Amino acid sequence: MVGSVEYQHQVKGPWWGAVFVDAGNAVNSFSNVKESYIGSRFSRKISQAQILKTSVGFGVVYVSPVGAIEVTLAQPINDIDLPLKLQVTMGTNI
Numbered sequence: 001m002v003g004s005v006e007y008q009h010q011v012k013g014p015w016w017g018a019v020f021v022d023a024g025n026a027v028n029s030f031s032n033v034k035e036s037y038i039g040s041r042f043s044r045k046i047s048q049a050q051i052l053k054t055s056v057g058f059g060v061v062y063v064s065p066v067g068a069i070e071v072t073l074a075q076p077i078n079d080i081d082l083p084l085k086l087q088v089t090m091g092t093n094i
Contacts, residue, residue, distance in 0.1 A: 001025060001052070008061060016061040018072065023054040053078050055085070067091040 002024030008016045059072030070089040076082045 014063040016063065018059045018061055018070065019057070020059070020072070020074075021054065021056050022074065023052055025051055025053050057085075059087075 002022070004020060004022045006018055006020035008018045010016050053076065055074040055076045057072050057074030059070055061068050061070045067090060070087075072087045072089075074085045074087065076085070
C-alpha cells in the first residue's frame with residue numbers, strides 16, 4: 001500500500017522546488033494487516049494509523065536532458081524520533 005502527493009513549482013530555468021506527502025507500508029497479508037505488517041516496533045495492540053507510515057518533505061529538482069535529478073529530505077511524522085531521510089532520484093518517473 002502506497003500513496004504520494006507532490007507539488008512542483010518551477011523556480012528558474014531547469015530548477016524546480018517540490019513539497020510532498022507520502023504514506024504507505026508493506027504487509028504480508030491484506031486479510032490480516034494488523035498481524036502481518038512490516039516495520040513493527042509496537043505490540044500487537046496497534047491502530048490503523050500506526051500501520052500507515054506517513055512522511056512529509058521538500059526537495060530540489062533539476063530537469064536535465066536525460067531526465068530529472070531530484071534531491072529530497074523527508075521527515076517521518078508517525079515516528080518523529082526517527083531522523084530525516086535523504087533521497088536522490090535520477091531519471092523519469094514511472
